Amino acid sequence: MKLIFERSVPGRRSAILPSCDVEAAPLDEAFARQRELRLPELSETDVSRHYTELSKQVYGVNCGFYPLGSCTMKYNPRIDEEAASLPGFTGIHPLAPEADTKGCRAVLDEAARYLCEISGMDAMTFQPAAGAHGEFTGVLLIKQYHDARGERQRTKIIVPDSAHGTNPATAAMCGYEVVNIASSADGCVDLDALRAALGPDTAGLMLTNPNTVGIFDKNILEITRLVHEAGGLCYYDGANLNAVMGVVRPGDMGFDCIHMNLHKTFATPHGGGGPGAGAVGCKDFLKDFLPRSALMEGEGRLQVRAFAGNFLVVVRALAYLKTLGREGVPEAAKNAVLNANYLMQQIKGSFEPAFDRVCMHEFVLDLSRFKKETGVSALDVAKSLIDRGMHPPTMYFPLIVHEALMLEPTETESKQTLDEAAAVFRDLYRQAYDDPEPMHTAPHGTPIGRPDEVKASRTPVLRWRQD
Numbered sequence: 379m380k381l382i383f384e385r386s387v388p389g390r391r392s393a394i395l396p397s398c399d400v401e402a403a404p405l406d407e408a409f410a411r412q413r414e415l416r417l418p419e420l421s422e423t424d425v426s427r428h429y430t431e432l433s434k435q436v437y438g439v440n441c442g443f444y445p446l447g448s449c450t451m452k453y454n455p456r457i458d459e460e461a462a463s464l465p466g467f468t469g470i471h472p473l474a475p476e477a478d479t480k481g482c483r484a485v486l487d488e489a490a491r492y493l494c495e496i497s498g499m500d501a502m503t504f505q506p507a508a509g510a511h512g513e514f515t516g517v518l519l520i521k522q523y524h525d526a527r528g529e530r531q532r533t534k535i536i537v538p539d540s541a542h543g544t545n546p547a548t549a550a551m552c553g554y555e556v557v558n559i560a561s562s563a564d565g566c567v568d569l570d571a572l573r574a575a576l577g578p579d580t581a582g583l584m585l586t587n588p589n590t591v592g593i594f595d596k597n598i599l600e601i602t603r604l605v606h607e608a609g610g611l612c613y614y615d616g617a618n619l620n621a622v623m624g625v626v627r628p629g630d631m632g633f634d635c636i637h638m639n640l641h642k643t644f645a646t647p648h649g650g651g652g653p654g655a656g657a658v659g660c661k662d663f664l665k666d667f668l669p670r671s672a673l674m675e676g677e678g679r680l681q682v683r684a685f686a687g688n689f690l691v692v693v694r695a696l697a698y699l700k701t702l703g704r705e706g707v708p709e710a711a712k713n714a715v716l717n718a719n720y721l722m723q724q725i726k727g728s729f730e731p732a733f734d735r736v737c738m739h740e741f742v743l744d745l746s747r748f749k750k751e752t753g754v755s756a757l758d759v760a761k762s763l764i765d766r767g768m769h770p771p772t773m774y775f776p777l778i779v780h781e782a783l784m785l786e787p788t789e790t791e792s793k794q795t796l797d798e799a800a801a802v803f804r805d806l807y808r809q810a811y812d813d814p815e816p817m818h819t820a821p822h823g824t825p826i827g828r829p830d831e832v833k834a835s836r837t838p839v840l841r842w843r844q845d
């Protein structure tokens with residue numbers, strides 16, 4: 379499609395402003411523009427069509443099925459958006475006097491109370507702006523704890539090989555040495571590997587449970603016990619809490635601190651880079667290390683972001699929790715798990731699950747054998763799904779499964795949608811054996827088919843440069 383600058387015609391206007399009827403105020407030359415502002419010149423019709431066309435080039439949860447594993451792309455109720463757009467919330471200034479911010483403080487306090495109850499933690503901060511930022515904050519709590527006890531020899535953080543990439547990155551950013559441990563054949567933490575990694579230099583363990591292959595670790599209590607026994611603390615990556623919220627609590631599994639992605643699990647749409655919130659909760663003994671915030675009680679030492687974080691994201695989370703209620707929260711979790719298992723069973727006769735057992739909110743397909751037999755890769759299948767009106771699943775993650783496709787249908791999809799999706803998967807499976815050629819060049823119906831993925835993510839060109 380044409381850029382808005384390419385549609386520009388000199389002199390064309392959308393609006394005709396009345397001529398200026400006050401005296402021009404002189405402006406200091408230093409502040410004056412040195413050359414004409416080169417804005418595109420278009421009629422209102424052109425502008426309207428341009429943005430409508432642009433909107434048709436994106437794919438979101440409102441367009442169709444979006445099973446992007448480990449990302450929880452679900453439909454978020456519009457009522458939460460409405461709550462977050464109330465003028466009393468949008469108009470507040472972060473430096474407003476305390477007397478004027480009581481309502482906002484009540485939102486933060488109540489949301490913290492609910493999320494503490496869901497996670498099994500005692501205190502919470504909403505300062506971190508995303509999941510990775512929450513991990514950073516949480517691991518700094520662990521660091522401050524050990525430092526305060528004079529245990530500076532604890533320099534290592536253990537991370538299983540199934541971890542989300544942000545976990546080892548976080549540990550390294552906090553100055554820790556990352557110790558990777560292998561998973562056992564059933565996708566869980568290998569207890570012997572964990573025992574071997576633990577020692578007086580262990581600061582902690584970072585874990586997500588269910589893990590990134592969608593499996594709930596049956597040894598979780600033993601895992602956290604072993605870490606504590608070695609003097610380390612346990613960090614729970616709660617980015618996707620869909621599978622367990624209201625059902626089991628990380629605090630009861632033995633974890634000491636956690637982050638939760640409000641922009642995955644709690645009603646803020648996820649994608650496009652934000653705004654999000656990585657709420658960090660911790661047990662009582664860590665709470666004095668939490669970041670301080672202008673709107674919350676308590677003087678901590680740490681500050682990871684200005685004021686109270688992305689406040690409107692917390693408003694959405696609270697509205698979401700209030701509409702779901704005590705029964706609705708676990709029901710949403712159970713539906714997320716049911717949907718994932720249903721879809722896995724529907725697809726399983728063709729593509730093979732990496733772990734053929736009951737999954738949690740997501741599951742991973744292993745296309746290694748399929749690729750060997752057909753020459754069609756996980757990437758080819760993902761690209762072919764785009765032509766069938768579906769967003770691709772997460773590809774080539776987790777790294778422990780080769781030719782991986784990771785699907786998370788979420789709780790908001792109906793049986794009909796899942797049936798249709800499964801039919802598409804079965805169809806593509808057959809096509810790979812009968813007529814694989816078009817799959818190597820898919821998608822065929824999008825403006826860009828196969829960008830250089832590394833270049834597109836490392837050096838994205840997001841701005842048109844005027845010459």
Ligand SMILES: *Cc1c(COP(=O)(O)O)cnc(C)c1O
Nearest residue numbers: 448508509510511542544615617
């Ligand atoms: C998404 C995700 C993260 C990172 O969250 P961001 O908000 O993208 O920084 C961390 N861990 C897991 C398991 C995730 O799915």
